[in-house]
Amino acid sequence: MESFAQQTPFEISGGQQTATYPEVIRYYHDLAAHYPQAKLITYGKTDFGEPLHLLVLSKDKEFNPQTLRQQHKRIFLINNGIHPGEPEGIDACMMLSRDLLKENRLPKDVVICIIPLYNIDGSYNRTSTSRANQNGPLFYGFRGNSRNYDLNRDFIKTDSKNSESFQYLFNSWQPEIFVDTHTSNGADYQYTMTLIPTQKDKLQPILSAYLCNTMLPDLYTQMKKKGFELIPYVNSVEETPESGIEGFLETPRFSTGYTTLHNTIGFMPETHMLKPYDKRVESTYKLLETYIELIVRDAKIIGENKAKADLAVARQKEFTLSWKLDKSTYDQLPFKGFEAKYKPSEVSGLNRLYYDRNAPYTRNIKQWNNFVPEVTVSKPLAYVIPKAWTRVIELLKLNQVHLQQLQKDTELDLNVYYIKDYKTASKPFEGHYLHSQVQVTDQQQKIKFYAGDYVVYVNQAQNRYIVETLEPQATDSFFNWNFFDAVLGQKEHYSAYVFEDTAAELLKHNPELKNKLEQQKASQKDFAENPAAQLEFIYKNSDYYEKTHLRYPIARLEQNVNLSLK
Structure with missing residues (x-):
């Protein structure tokens, strides 16, 4: 078969342009037509009406995820263009997939899955101005989709069809490693690429040990050899990095926070917005290439770790619902920056910050990256969910949570929460008035449930998804995303x-x-x-007051009772 040598729009433009959505999909269609080791698959719909695409690269030409798992293949999933104004991964993956196929470099034990462009509608909204601080490409997409959602805040609430399709895709393939490609904002410094790994303290400990002791050190070493030294994401404590940086806590609303609920090690690489676009794409290409090399090398241990982590979570009893940064401990981090200086502003005449690229430095800065549990909970034996809460049931099913239904009306003696207090944002965030700082009281009550109501036993590999969505005090719980606001309103009163x-x-x-x-x-x-x-x-304090006011509708079954289930 003739080799596929088609250049990408990025290459044709000399590193100045990023591909449009039609160009991306046409390119991958052509690639799959040339190489039997590549297949372009669609999953559901997006808000734009187009399907969510997945390019699968499989050396053995096997494209069924269940079969691949039975063959003990590792699955590496890359997501591009969730913010289409940050398109490095879009262009890097087009070249990388072609080169792997053309040069016969596909690994035997690792299957590479690429979402070409996640936020399709945002990619159509092309300008050269929406990323005011960014150095290229010439034109690029917009952060919000056509409903103005930031899709990297949508992985729990799932307002978009994109999120539904992604969760179906993700839970079908069950990747061990996930990467979501981005571009940074913020301070200026010498590095082209920064990195947000899954926060080590909230990742399952077996996975965290491998991430911290093996994968991250080797990523840093290999990328330095390849000419793109890495640094943790520069989340400055104050205005400039000299103040120190804090670890980024990616809660489940974010892609890598969501994947952590399923014991997948996640990464969010962030190239530096002021570096030339061609260098940002090159660094993304080399980083993704390095991930593949490490996953190939450690394929066996990565698979074993995932299996052990799933089993441990199924047996886990205590779960953390929210985390806080431990400011009492920090590390010293060698950092290559530019001196932060001040000069009169040509706009206001007052002092303004700038970074002097003629004054590079290397010095140690403080890094606070230890998080400790803030709110924890003991899991119940099971949660009981009235069938009326259909959206909750749909999302649990989408995440492959095993649910059973009561076969007949049943009165159960169980534990229920009452919402004692909560704060609500004064302005909407991503279409919701988010709750936070939830406080609950609990009571033992006898409640009648009905045939068809759902019982979710908390003995599954999906336990973290179950607990962190259904417990109202969890940072990104369904309660905090307003799924249950109806119970906060009283329905009857008196004259x-x-x-x-x-x-x-x-x-x-x-x-x-x-x-x-x-x-x-x-x-x-x-x-x-x-x-x-x-x-x-x-x-x-009387029976006239409705017991359902402020009562969280999902109950906790603490004792093992014989239930008639289907």
């Missing part, structure tokens, strides 16, 4: 002039309630002088 007589009868026949009221009056002067507050107190 005071009628309930006055009812309240008097309640106090007459319930000495315990009367005593609670008197204690409250004695301890709170304002309450003692507020008849409406006293009436409300009696109402909320």
Whole structure:
């Protein structure tokens, strides 16, 4: 078969242009037509109406993920163009896939999967101005999609069809290693490529040990040899890197935070926006090439680690719902920067920051990268979910969570949460008024569930996805993303002039309630002088007050009981 030598738009333009979506898909169609080791597959739809594409490179010409897992192949998944204004991965993967095929360099034990361009509609919104701080390419796409979502905040709430299609693709292939290609903003420094690995403390410990002790050191070593020395993502504590940098905590709304829930080691490489575009693409190409080399070398241990991690998570009892940075400990990190200086602004006349590229330096800076649990929870035996919460059920199924249904109406004695307090953002974020700082109280209650309601046993490799979405205190829980806001509203109340007589009868026949009221009056002067507050107190401590108000609708089954399930 004739070798496929087609150049990419990036190469044809001398490293100045990034490919458009039609050019990308046409290129991969041609590549797959030339090489039987390549196949372009579609998964579902995106918000733009186009399917989500996946290019699969398989030396043995096997393209069924289940078969490949049975053959103990490692799966390496690369995602490009989630922010189409950061397109280095789009162009690098076009060249890399062609070169691997043309030069017969496809590995035997590793299958390479490439999402050519994730945010399709954003890529059509091409300008040269939306990335105000970026040095090329000449034209590029926009961060938001056609519904103005940042798709790298959508992996739990799943407002977009892109996210649904990605989750189906991801859970079909179950990659061991995942990379999502990006471009940075922020300070100026000497490095072309920075790196955000899955945060080591929240990654499953077996995987974290391999990541920290083997994969990251070797990535840094190999990339330095290839002319692109790496540095951790420069998340400065203050305005400039000299203040030190903090680790980036990628919660499950982000792609690599989502993949961590499934025990996949994730990376978010960020090229530096001010470096020339051709060098940014070259560094991305070499980084992806290095990932492949390391996965090939460590294929056996990577597979064993993933299996062990899945088993450990299925047996895990305690789960962290939120993390906080430990500011008491830090490392010293050798850093190659440019001196930060100040000069009068030509706009305001006041001092402004600039980085003097004629004054490079190498010095140690502080790096805070240790995170500790902030809120933890013990898993229940199972969660019980009323069938009415269909979106929750759909997303659990999409993530291959094993669900069973009650065969008949059943009263269960279980633990329920009441939402005691929470904060809500004053402005919308990605289409939602996010909740945070959730506080709950719990009660043991007997609740009737109905045939068709769902039971989710927490004994699965998907446990982290289950717990971190269903526990309301988790940072990116379904509750915090407003899935359950209806329970926060009270549905019934009373007319005071009628309930006055009812309240008097309640106090007459319930000495315990009367005593609670008197204690409250004695301890709170304002309450003692507020008849409406006293009436409300009696109402909320009576059977007239609806038990479902502020009650989180997903219950925790703590004791093993015989259930009739299908």
